[in-house]
Amino acid sequence: MNKEYKKKWLTNLRSKKFKQGKFSMRQKNPPGPDLYDAFGLLMDTIPVSESDGWELDEYEGRYYFRLFNHDDGQAERIHPMIRDKLGISNELEATIIDMNDFRNMTFEEIADYLECIN
16 A cells, blocks of 8 residues: 555544544534545545545435546445555455444544554
């Protein structure tokens, strides 16, 4: 994995500034702060143009990364172009999704896991 982005991602995961959510990279949580999953924090870590950033779907109350086509059923997966740029394998992506959404692991626990891998 790209060391520069990994370091920033680990910092975000451990910062306690973000509220953890499930099954969506980022979603509205009125009246509180937005909820993020582990990959939502990663998307906030990488530099993107304004046209590729977050877009709110008011109907669903979830954000989508504009770079993704959320009509293709892959909105909660990392776009292959970004995954390749960051050096994230399909296997690692699936593991992190499982840890966040199904095993109820905290951001801190996910960061500990990521720190142990290359």
